[in-house]
Amino acid sequence: MKSLKIGFGLLVAVLIFLFVPLPYYITYPGEATTIEEFMTVEGGDKEPGELKMVTISQRRATPLWLVGSWFTPFTEASPASRYLYDGESEADYERRQELLMSSSQQAAIQYAYELADADVTVTFDGMYVSAPITGSLAANVLKPGDIITALDGQSFASRLDFIERVASFEAGDEVSVTLERDGREREVDTLIQPIDRSGDRVGLGIYEPLPVQDVRTDPDVSFELTNVGGPSAGLMFTLEIFDQLTPGDLTGGAVIAGTGTVDELGNVGPIGGAWQKIVAADEAGASVFFVPAGSNYDEAMESLDRLESDIEVVPVKTVEEAIDYLESMN
Template sequence: MSRRALTLLVAGFMVLALGVVGALMKVPYVVLSPGPTENTIGEVDKKPVISITDRQTYPTDGALSLVTVAYQGGPGSRIDLMTALRGWLDPNVAVVPEETIFPESRTAKQVEEENTVEMANSQDSATAAALTELGITYGTAVTVVTTEKGQPADGKLLKGDEINAIDGKKVTDTEMVQGTVRGLKAGTDVVFNVTRGKETLDVTVKTTQGDQGRSKVGLSMQAKYKFPFKVSISVGDVGGPSAGLMFALGIMDKLTPGSMTGGKSIAGTGTITPAGEVGPIGGIAQKMVGAKKAGATVFFAPADNCAEALKSVPDGLRLVKAETLHQAARALESIRAGKTDLPACTPR
């Protein structure tokens, strides 16, 4: 073999080796792809996704499906460059920087734990929103989650305390408590009426100076709902708050006579507040692809996601804007009636 041929052979081998090494190199990106869908009025592992006890329920039909996004990568399990390249070439997949999913300040485990908590809160908010829409009354309890060490509430208000009133005014939600405290001058005594175990007592706490000149006592709270009947939701290993809208619609469907879907396969996404406001989510493009693959013909998208959704909505999937639970429920009525004047997504 000539020296020239040998040189070319060695050079080619080195290029190939570098290519292989480069393709296997770990990169700080996450691949987002369409995840599984679950019918909120159906079953998972032969168990109802939504179970309601101590209240009459009605048969349902069709599907009101939540949609998810699957991901590859993240701290401790980074993808290789070849996987990222394949993702960039796939129109149904998104490749995003790792820190957009896993902020540097939090570990992958912490993110997963936060998603689990958000899912639980989403289920409570969805139940509250559904009952509000149906005119079914329920109670709300504001409880103490934590107190900041060294702050006025530390050692005076305890985890699990249920706050009944503040300065003699009945507590309705966490925002009411925060607003009352912030409206006082630093150094002012504020009286919390709380239930602690079986005891009800008044606890006096002095406000202190907080951020932006607003008073605080160093208190973290959580709203807990007192529903007149039990609503249980089970979807397996799914986290995050984005299924709120579909949970709420599923609960409404089970609590009302007749089928809200008219037998059609409907999917959607969006966070939900107890008042029924629908909020934006991530991964809308991948969620629409998952919905289409699952057989959905209509997709509810939060208003704030409409512009993005319009760019990648799959053929055969009708996009319907959902700003509130009420709007989504009325849209389902129109779909059942065969009407075409549905709330439409428009580019901004």
């Protein structure tokens, strides 16, 4: 009987070690994927060169994975709170990542078509509330999934217009928010709040408001990408769309990888995990790795020293800087 109890205890311990989730996520280099494999501009030119997006793989930690991360190069264990907002479930987090990916694709389409002088029309419907900040006044009246359509009765025409409208208020101002929730319109009142210690920057008290809009183009562009979330492929989406819309091969036949968010004005923004994504780019044989200028570039260069690779790391602030670099290569 004693040996049976010991054996059962060992079995339980093994199962816990293998399968019990911990409040941590493990991240490690993912894959570099050629964008033209899942994105097509109708009638667009597909050339020999490749533009690749790079990803980070992520999974919930178990004791086994947590211990393994301590000994695996370019692997990191981080508290779940680094990724999940207060009160946000894993399902809500996945939904937010899907929305960020969709928003990234829309911004890439909009800017690439404008840059290539192709037809694009954007119908703006409002701003999606990813989540109200826990403890903020907005948390009392706003919910994840709300779509804000007006402030003090005034609608806005774009994401930038919304940001400017919010910035026009001062901390403590009362504002009436018109929103759609579960298919019904309603109005709620809240106060504008400071979002930094100086009080100079103000907001509604919500995380990552995302534009809800319909982007129509001529020629059509389509994405068939699944199981990938987040906004960090925006730069590479934009380059691929522009390349298919315009004559010639932007890559000059080379394999080009990169990462970075993009907005509707072509600005490239910071992302997470540049130090891991460069590993995926190098393993895919890329000769160039575009990365947002600043801290992302610094961390990518630190990884480059460890990789002992000859991949060229190129910091960029705008889509045009990336295009200029590629054209100079050719």
